Amino acid sequence: MKRSDFLKFSGLLGGGLLGGLGLSSCTPPSQGNGTPAGADWSSVTGSMMDHAAPAIPKVRVAMLGLGNRGSSLIEMLEWLVQQGHAEITALCDVQAPYVARAAEKVATFQSSAPLLLDDASGEAWRKACNPEVADLVVIATPWHLHTTMAIHAMEQGLQAASEVPIAYTEEDCLALVQTSERTGQHCIMLENCCYNGEELWLLNMVKQGVFGDVTHAECAYLHDLRALLLDATYYHNQWRLREHLERDGNLYTTHGLGPVCMYMDVLRGDNLSHLVSMSSNEAALSKALRESNDPELQALAPNVKCGDVNTTLIRTTQGKSIMLQFDTHTGRPYSRLDKLCGTGATHYGYPSRLYLDHGPTWDWHRWQDDEAYDTARAKYDHPLWASLKEGITANQQGHGGMDFVMMYRLIRCLNEGVALDLSVYDGALWSLVGVMSERSVAEGNRRVDIPDVSGGAWTSKAPHPVFRTV
Ligand SMILES: NC(=O)c1ccc[n+]([C@@H]2O[C@H](COP(=O)([O-])OP(=O)(O)OC[C@H]3O[C@@H](n4cnc5c(N)ncnc54)[C@H](O)[C@@H]3O)[C@@H](O)[C@H]2O)c1
Numbered sequence: 001m002k003r004s005d006f007l008k009f010s011g012l013l014g015g016g017l018l019g020g021l022g023l024s025s026c027t028p029p030s031q032g033n034g035t036p037a038g039a040d041w042s043s044v045t046g047s048m049m050d051h052a053a054p055a056i057p058k059v060r061v062a063m064l065g066l067g068n069r070g071s072s073l074i075e076m077l078e079w080l081v082q083q084g085h086a087e088i089t090a091l092c093d094v095q096a097p098y099v100a101r102a103a104e105k106v107a108t109f110q111s112s113a114p115l116l117l118d119d120a121s122g123e124a125w126r127k128a129c130n131p132e133v134a135d136l137v138v139i140a141t142p143w144h145l146h147t148t149m150a151i152h153a154m155e156q157g158l159q160a161a162s163e164v165p166i167a168y169t170e171e172d173c174l175a176l177v178q179t180s181e182r183t184g185q186h187c188i189m190l191e192n193c194c195y196n197g198e199e200l201w202l203l204n205m206v207k208q209g210v211f212g213d214v215t216h217a218e219c220a221y222l223h224d225l226r227a228l229l230l231d232a233t234y235y236h237n238q239w240r241l242r243e244h245l246e247r248d249g250n251l252y253t254t255h256g257l258g259p260v261c262m263y264m265d266v267l268r269g270d271n272l273s274h275l276v277s278m279s280s281n282e283a284a285l286s287k288a289l290r291e292s293n294d295p296e297l298q299a300l301a302p303n304v305k306c307g308d309v310n311t312t313l314i315r316t317t318q319g320k321s322i323m324l325q326f327d328t329h330t331g332r333p334y335s336r337l338d339k340l341c342g343t344g345a346t347h348y349g350y351p352s353r354l355y356l357d358h359g360p361t362w363d364w365h366r367w368q369d370d371e372a373y374d375t376a377r378a379k380y381d382h383p384l385w386a387s388l389k390e391g392i393t394a395n396q397q398g399h400g401g402m403d404f405v406m407m408y409r410l411i412r413c414l415n416e417g418v419a420l421d422l423s424v425y426d427g428a429l430w431s432l433v434g435v436m437s438e439r440s441v442a443e444g445n446r447r448v449d450i451p452d453v454s455g456g457a458w459t460s461k462a463p464h465p466v467f468r469t470v
Pocket of ligand 1: 064065066067068069070092093094095098121122123124125140141142143145163164165190191192234235236399
């Protein structure tokens with residue numbers, strides 16, 4: 001669909017009707033996948049928890065979607081290809097110039113040429129989901145394609161790795177879990193923030209007992225995306241703006257929630273129980289649309305559905321609380337908050353500050369000074385981050401290093417035939433919180449119970465694989 005067509009339809013029909021057009025590259029955001037509405041989680045067994053697939057000494061990778069994210073994920077694979085751990089065997093996008101750009105990049109570090117799939121029909125990606133072509137698909141397409149692509153890849157006998165969020169209907173979350181369990185294929189959501197140095201350091205401190213009993217966390221995705229959402233070409237067919245015209249709630253839960261679920265042992269002895277979610281009124285994105293120089297964008301201003309600031313409160317089964325926010329409209333510096341409270345310590349992110357608690361005191365309320373902070377940072381650096389730090393610092397690999405660590409772990413765990421750090425249950429649960437947030441907002445901010453996505457496997461306190469050396 002051409003941009004001008006998209007804008008025309010949006011302007012004429014408004015957000016609510018846009019999804020009903022059935023256009024191939026503009027599948028309606030609310031489309032489910034497989035299971036009918038009112039998902040029934042009772043058939044889930046938890047069999048993919050800490051699942052280890054047979055070792056794949058060299059992982060053949062098919063890349064689906066070569067826009068902003070897909071092209072940077074290719075760079076994360078460069079070192080792994082050079083070491084013989086991986087090979088990029090297929091490159092697919094509906095935009096031929098993006099396929100050519102990616103092929104050129106791959107040729108700088110890989111001698112074999114990947115299969116190039118640049119068919120504009122939107123269906124060529126299916127050819128990459130072939131065990132003769134690849135072992136793993138990496139999905140970096142617009143949100144509405146993630147579940148369909150991941151399920152098809154698993155059905156064909158490939159491992160699936162998708163960008164965030166991996167799904168945004170409850171039916172899709174369930175279909176992903178069921179397909180992974182039935183096929184025995186991995187289905188991992190590529191949540192890179194779980195691999196950031198600060199988050200891994202906090203996780204390590206939690207595991208070492210520095211935080212004592214963890215009680216509360218505050219996390220977020222606060223990222224002013226207005227310029228990108230309005231840009232004519234940054235997102236293919238402005239797919240991301242369309243989501244904000246169609247939906248209200250937390251549309252991007254996982255960057256904040258993923259690390260917090262790891263701090264809180266969610267699915268490893270604890271679980272997410274229920275939430276309430278509230279969106280503020282919408283003002284900033286529509287203002288930006290109105291004030292743009294483009295009459296087609298101006299016409300969309302009344303259609304923005306997503307409130308500027310969504311706040312979701314989540315309670316865990318063991319009684320911990322999480323405050324999760326989403327805001328991509330308001331002008332402000334980027335933050336994921338990264339706040340964590342326990343009986344032994346408190347951390348606030350952006351910038352990172354640590355308070356080590358030594359009991360009740362009159363000497364109040366000062367963060368650790370620089371020296372004490374640096375000492376704690378060095379003492380509790382996560383072994384994974386510490387082992388890769390030198391290479392990351394030298395190359396500044398993706399978002400300060402976390403993208404490389406994520407890709408390194410995915411490929412190396414597949415090479416060794418050991419459990420991945422994140423399972424299909426993690427991706428489904430963190431994405432499901434977005435679904436439930438939209439539900440709560442739509443129903444007057446009521447409490448929404450979060451189903452157990454793990455078939456009861458969450459009760460096992462198995463140690464997190466991210467502490468294992470490959
Ligand atoms: N984890 C992170 O830090 C991070 C950062 C940026 C984006 N993302 C995620 O990455 C995904 C892609 O975002 P983006 O910013 O790269 O968007 P984008 O629009 O730049 O890229 C999407 C690409 O998918 C292609 N595409 C569309 N339909 C296709 C089809 N049927 N077959 C093959 N290719 C198709 C488009 O042509 C485009 O090149 C999103 O899920 C986004 O949330 C994650």
